[in-house]
Amino acid sequence: MAVMEIKNISTFYGNIQALHDISISVEEGEIVTLIGANGAGKTTTLMSICGITPVRSGEIYLDGKNITKISPHKIVEMGVSQVPEGRRIFPQLTVAENLDMGAFLRNDKDGIKQDMEEVFFLFPRLAERRNQAGGTLSGGEQQMLAISRALMARPRILLLDEPSLGLAPLIVQHIFEIIKKINEERKTTIFLVEQNANMALKIAHKGYVLQNGSIKITDTAENLLSNEEVRKAYLGL
Numbered sequence: 001m002a003v004m005e006i007k008n009i010s011t012f013y014g015n016i017q018a019l020h021d022i023s024i025s026v027e028e029g030e031i032v033t034l035i036g037a038n039g040a041g042k043t044t045t046l047m048s049i050c051g052i053t054p055v056r057s058g059e060i061y062l063d064g065k066n067i068t069k070i071s072p073h074k075i076v077e078m079g080v081s082q083v084p085e086g087r088r089i090f091p092q093l094t095v096a097e098n099l100d101m102g103a104f105l106r107n108d109k110d111g112i113k114q115d116m117e118e119v120f121f122l123f124p125r126l127a128e129r130r131n132q133a134g135g136t137l138s139g140g141e142q143q144m145l146a147i148s149r150a151l152m153a154r155p156r157i158l159l160l161d162e163p164s165l166g167l168a169p170l171i172v173q174h175i176f177e178i179i180k181k182i183n184e185e186r187k188t189t190i191f192l193v194e195q196n197a198n199m200a201l202k203i204a205h206k207g208y209v210l211q212n213g214s215i216k217i218t219d220t221a222e223n224l225l226s227n228e229e230v231r232k233a234y235l236g237l
């Protein structure tokens with residue numbers, strides 16, 4: 001059974017249809033990426049999954065349970081953690097306090113402590129800065145913190161909205177290496193939304209190409225990287 005199954009969803013903003021009958025399936029242990037240009041509907045897809053922008057038709061399943069009409073906070077409780085575009089960490093709180101916020105639904109103190117140490121092992125830069133205010137971190141460090149905070153919830157699925165946005169190429173590369181490591185070592189299932197198709201397809205198992213609110217192509221990431229249409233339109237080759 002898929003961890004997340006999106007079945008034929010359509011989402012509207014007033015009269016404007018942003019998503020047209022979209023279907024996406026994410027299996028346990030996979031990194032699945034949704035790539036597409038500006039305005040294709042990537043963020044809308046994430047907002048629909050999280051219950052923030054309600055869908056007009058279709059269904060979304062998490063571990064076989066229909067979550068389509070469930071409230072956003074319940075969806076979080078059920079194991080969907082999102083790292084939103086623009087990161088949105090708590091700037092006044094320290095790194096450690098931000099991580100604690102990510103575990104707010106848990107009360108296993110030892111487990112939380114252990115996960116925090118694991119996160120610090122994954123991101124030594126955050127360990128060095130554990131008592132520093134989040135708002136004083138660099139963009140790349142804030143992205144690391146936002147991903148770490150989401151991991152502190154021990155999610156069934158981690159949703160990432162354009163983690164590369166606004167970051168220098170070397171930092172993007174580092175962030176993507178760590179996303180891959182999180183998937184391989186922690187076995188976290190990941191749904192990665194990206195405009196940077198090249199980077200996303202290099203670490204993903206499977207990809208969906210979104211164009212004007214519709215899925216145009218679905219294939220393994222490997223095949224998409226060599227697909228002529230994808231290369232021309234999304235990889236700039």
Ligand code: ATP
Nearest residue numbers: 013016018036037038039040041042043044045195
């Ligand atoms: P980007 O990479 O620029 O964030 P995206 O692929 O995430 O793009 P969306 O933000 O999902 O795209 O937008 C999809 C479409 O829905 C766009 O045409 C956008 O103008 C429209 N849209 C998004 N949010 C709203 C809103 N709150 N009200 C009306 N239309 C919206």
